[in-house]
Amino acid sequence: MISDTSRGVVAATLPVVGEHIEEIARRFYRRLFSEHPDLMDGVFNRGNQVHGHQQQALAGSVAVFATALLETPERVPEQLLQRIAHKHASLGVRADQYQVVHDHLMWAIGDVLDDAVTDEVAAAWDEVYWLMANALINQERGLYSARGVRPETVWRDWRVVRRIKESDEVVTLVVRRVDDRLVKASLPGQYVTVRMRMPDGTLQPRQYSLTRADDGEHRQFSVKRVRGAGGDPDGEMSTLLHDSVKVGDVLTLSVPYGDVVLDDSRPVVFACAGIGIAPMAGMLSHLVAAESALSVTVLHADHDEASFPLRRQVVNDVLALRNARMYLWYENGSRSLEPVDGVFEGLMDPGAVEPAQDAVYYLCGPLPFMQSVRGRLLDAGVAARDIRYEVFGPDLWQADLD
The missing domain is CATH 1.10.490.10 (Globins)
Incomplete structure (x- = not known):
């Protein structure tokens, strides 16, 4: 005070x-x-x-x-x-x-x-x-x-054991521990910081959401290629991870952190767009590993089915859960080959889906998308305290303070 x-x-x-x-x-x-x-x-x-x-x-x-x-x-x-x-x-x-x-x-x-x-x-x-x-x-x-760490020991080396091309713009990296130290499990929705040496010798950090539940040996995260706009350069870290990192390489990762984690005591609604599916994929994977019967509704927006990152993993996890539904919004059409509960054309409208009662909403995606969805939810009577969001990078929105 x-x-x-x-x-x-x-x-x-x-x-x-x-x-x-x-x-x-x-x-x-x-x-x-x-x-x-x-x-x-x-x-x-x-x-x-x-x-x-x-x-x-x-x-x-x-x-x-x-x-x-x-x-x-x-x-x-x-x-x-x-x-x-x-x-x-x-x-x-x-x-x-x-x-x-x-x-x-x-x-x-x-x-x-x-x-x-x-x-x-x-x-x-x-x-x-x-x-x-x-x-x-x-x-x-x-x-x-x-x-159980100190600031200087949050870092640990992991070896890349698999690369998965999710779409033209997204690659998933699966890494395995290279030592015998205990791997403390991440919480669903958390991220790790990846530290890499850039071509000019500078060490740079970037945060990436964990997109699958830990199994004690492996961690998985997905990277969207950052394209420069208006004369800005492409993202240096995403370019390296897409173009230079291969199976067998060693990466330095922090232990997992992140304050937006799954509350599995109430029904949940995930509303995401593009690579915003990443923390939601991690949460869904944790629910599958726990054989959860939680009521789950997944709302995802993208350009089209080909650009939907982690689509195969996410759809399979939704199908594996006993009480889960999934709805898609594609800007370029309303067709899908996936066995989902509904496909719409255009921008996401959460009002098109009957929500679960007493649900917690998790948002992730471009800031205009989250602002639009959050505004619609508030207009529909959802309490601000029941809407949580993850921002990739510095939080320039601070909607938690409303």
Whole structure:
């Protein structure tokens, strides 16, 4: 809880900080990497830096946290902190790195706002930062402890034993452990961070959802090829995994993390588009392994049947479950050779399917898709607390805060 002294200062300065927060974030990252280039080598996704996504996410998170301290001082934005903490844990972020971030962020605030940052203002925002940082440090400490790892030991080598071409744009990689250490099972819906050396020598991390339940020896994840648009380059990690990684190669993966995991105590509805099927495939695989009788409804949208990633695995898992249904929406027609419960042409309309009572909804896919589906669900009377979503990359939506 923020002190009474700082509360008034933050309330008075939040509008001007909020107005300039994205510029503050840009200058912060520029100076951070200039002074600590090692942080770009294995910790930060430089693709997100190029597109500005990381800057926007940082700016939004700080502004939201400060606002919560003022408006709901009795509770912090738990979903926001959980999402960040899981990302950080999957990257092996250390507690001491928060001091480095603090120093450069406070510098950036002063550099942008100049004379407006008095000693009193600096002290108030310093308090905001450490309230947020310490909350994250505590959560991350718990996440490391639960997995029996330390920040430097979240990583482990795995050997590629199978490549599956799911579609022209998606490849699935199956990896097997190369040592005798115990494999702690992932939770349904979680992801791993893959770390690889890029052609220029820089180590880069990317997160990928686990698309099949662990069996004690293997893990499976699927990668969509990232195509550059508007002159942007293609995704460097996805290009390597598609074009260069072969059976027998060794990859470095983190232990699994992720806060969007399956609640199997209630009926579930999975609504996804494109590669957004990935975490849903992992959840379905866990349900099959558990021989679950849970009521499951899968709603999936894609361009057409050929572009539907993990289609064979997902359909087989739906058929294997005792109480599961599946409906498809294809932009380019309404034909399917799969034994599903319904196929529609056009964009997904969850209202076309009778929902299970008291269901939890899981969304994943492009942001406009999730915004549209979530809006329709809310209009239909589904409570916001019953709609959960997974974002690939920094969360620029933060719909959990609605």
